[in-house]
Amino acid sequence: MSETLKPLKTVGHPTPRIDALERVTGAGHYTGDVKLPGMLYARVLRSPHAHARIRKIDVSKAEALPGVKAVVTLENCNFVWGAGSVAGGIQYNDEIKKNTRQRRHAFNNPVRFVGDPVAAVAATDRHIAEDALHLIAVDYEVLPHVLEPEEALKPGAPQIWPEGNFALNPRNEQQPMGQKRGNVEEGFRASDHVFEDRYSTAFVHNAQMEPRACVAQWEGDKLTVYTPTGGIANCRHDIARDLGLPDDNVRVICQYMGGNFGNKNQNQDADLITASLAKLAGAPVKLELSRKEDFIGMHGRWPTVQYYKVGVSNDGTLKAIQLRGFSGMGGYRKNSGAIGGIECYQCPNIETVITPVYTNKTVSGNFRGPEYPQGYFGIQSMMDDVAYKMKMDPVDFVLKNMTRKANDSAEYTNYTLEECIRRGAEAFEWKKRWRQSPGSDPGPVKRGAGFAFMSFRSGVGHSNAILRVDSKGRYFVHVGVTDVGAGAKTTMGLIAAEALEVPLSQIEVVWGDTGRCPFSVGESGSRTTIMTGHAVIEAAQDLKKQIAEKGLPKGSDFLTASAGPTPRIQGGKVRNTFGAHFVEVEVDTELGRAHVTKYLCVHDCGRVMNPLTGISQIKGGAIMGIGMALHEDLVYDRASGAPLSAGYYGARISTHRDVPDVEVMFIESDDGYGPYGAKSMGESSKVPAVAAVGNAVFNAIGRRMKDLPITKDKIIGALA
């Protein structure tokens, strides 16, 4: 059993969000609510072609339309959008921007997907701006397009970049990603059984409630940008770098935002286009994307094709795992295209070779556990299948083969994976719900159970916080968070209250404004609680010391403490969070309907800072996983390369009726790191969810569904 954590006074108790009232009463000021005097409204013209060279753009008629104040195209707005083509999946930096050859501009020629921006207009209202778009004459030379990564690598495929469709890395090399341990060929020779299979996953969109919006205002060479971003500090630095300004000249404000799920990291082309229009027009400009634009113009999860080869011995011990994977990046490499999941198995021989490939689809980028839900679906479906073929219970197979050290070498700071699985299996009544013989229920409606597990990064790292106290004992916590939905504002308040030993009501959190808040890592990578939370504790300790020495300040004075710690894990250990998901589905084989009837998540996230939002986080990830497993897909027309199912209706995002009552169990272990023992949470519950649902469908119907999403046509087709 794990070490358990001692209860605390404020942290760990169910607490409503500190901004809940403002959010539900409409008082919260979102970017779309920002209205500045003399503000203009912008619309973006997007390519209707999947791949085309622009011969000529004539904007004269648009410019002549009364009310139009500025028009930008690649001819007068040609900066490089750094974060739009990260080229390698590592945090984009100035060095990469300088070196990388495959740069993405605000407007590109050729255009590389349906939805690639071609021009933008600012006018006195958005309807005039939209009318002006229709007056822009673009002469396109339509080029052949390619949509699927494997097709894009074939000789003779349409070339999306001069260097070919194998996307360059930051060093401008065509280098596959992957890892190698031992020797897989020897491992397969030493295996008693070798299994091979192919899995594929679809493009799914983050589908966060609030589409992208931006308001930009210039005062001289100083720029203020209101934008929904999970990281105001990164966003500011990105905007400054892309526009050639010092960081201090840019202020980014995000008071309320409507969801992120990885869609709103760093800066976006919308920010840069809006700023450019505002500069040209000499007036503040607002741009709001429609739902459809948000689906096709921003990014979603990269689709993958995964070929596995797995060797096991007669007793079910893994001997070798090989993965050859292909990721569709869209027209620009906005993230790595990695495929994760193999690292959660213990195996002496591993080889993964993953190729990021350009296609003429919407761009792939960050989305809640960027490389994991799709990778876990592949590897954990594959391993589930191997377990059945070895006549083993999948839970026993995993208990035998799951990771015990990171990459089989480094110790974890603590290890609760086995506990998550065992406690989950017991609470779920796995032995009762799981069919030893899959598909064996009589009649057309069949039940089955599936499971998947998860080990996800939970590292510590640098962030900042500033705390101030006034003469009345009111504490101001300045943190660069915006609350993407996980409750960061409230969590920072709780941590400060705990550390300062004062009630939450005495805390005022100051957030979401680079003019008033220090650096924070940004709400991506499930790291804000750990990193910024740690900084809050350090600043609070400093402030408490100052108060002990000097007493509370007098009059209008403040005492101030700041902290910017960079904690590290000691002894070469790796810090991870662990979990297991257990799912029961009912499949109506005649109607092709798969429906989740029971869902249990067991997670060790260290200390749960706020059970109210914590439980919601875990549930939300599971719900997204169900949608990705069973119905979400951005379908493309092959002939034209146009997306056909963009939006909440078309992409079949889960509705309330699709979602079961997800049960959440926490194991709160203590590994001695993180603020009060907190580990990462936000992304982790999405990671195993898709695989767990897929495995349950197999158990119910006895057919392995290898291509996402598991829709009616596939279920009925498999059983025909």
Added chain:
Amino acid sequence: MKAFTNANPRDLPHALTLIQQAQSSGRHASIAGGGSDLLGMIKERIVEPDVLINLRALKGLDQVAAEKSGLKIGGLTTLDALSRHQTIRRQYTVLAEAAESVATPQIRNVGTIAGNVCQRPWCWYFRNGFPCYKAGGNQCFSINGENQFHAIFGGGPSFIVHPSDTAPALVALDAKFHIAGPKGDRRLSPVDFFVLPRQNAARENSLANDEVLASIEIPSPRAGTRSTYHKVMDREAWTHAVVSAAIVLEMDKDVCRSARIVLGGVAPVPWRVPDAERVLAGQRITPELAAKAGEVAVAEAKPLAKNAYKVPLTKAVVRRTILQLVQRG
């Protein structure tokens, strides 16, 4: 969206006059009931009206009159009101269930029966601005494209499926469609109201541009009638039918005197399957007989490359819906 003006007519004749005035001056008029779908199409520029004739303020057209001879449903009756109407729930169950299955509560609160029956196809080529038959063009992009949701019956040259849930229910109830127009009123049977692409590829019904679906009449059911609507979707709410069945059985104890079976989601119009109906007529309904009706219902199916799954699916829906209805008692 393109700029347009809004006109609020006083009554139905005034509405018809406004439509005519717009058209005679070369302006395109769109008729708005609930507007829930129309507004989206205007925003996407799939429809570009110069004038919106807003029927919403018209008095009296949102009433359901239940009489001995049958029902008269005003075209502006909301789907929500239909699904909650006690007489409809009891005696015209298939219609209440169909209305209840449409979209979301928000849409049912504003969406009208006339709008639901007359809504344009949800084919993703049409909705994404492809110049197809339904948009006035001369091809159907689904034939060699993504046709997993397209027609297995009655297709060609367009392969859209009729999007309405209430339409199959109304056809199963033998409804009459009361149309108001400048040249007078017309009262059409389902076979004359709904039109196949081979009759008119650009349209789904025989309404002229200057006509309005004013009301719908349904004869009162004979004794022993029971009915139901079964809708299969690819998520649990807020989609159109992948396949649906509206079934009305007139029962004499356990013998079926007559049956009407109308399918949704499989054809460009609500698709009646008379051969399957005849399988049931005069028979005691057994699982075997229901299965035979399912077989017969899909005998004429001509699936495209990606929608063959609809054939066994339709077969199962017909069989199971008949049996559920019989068991319901």
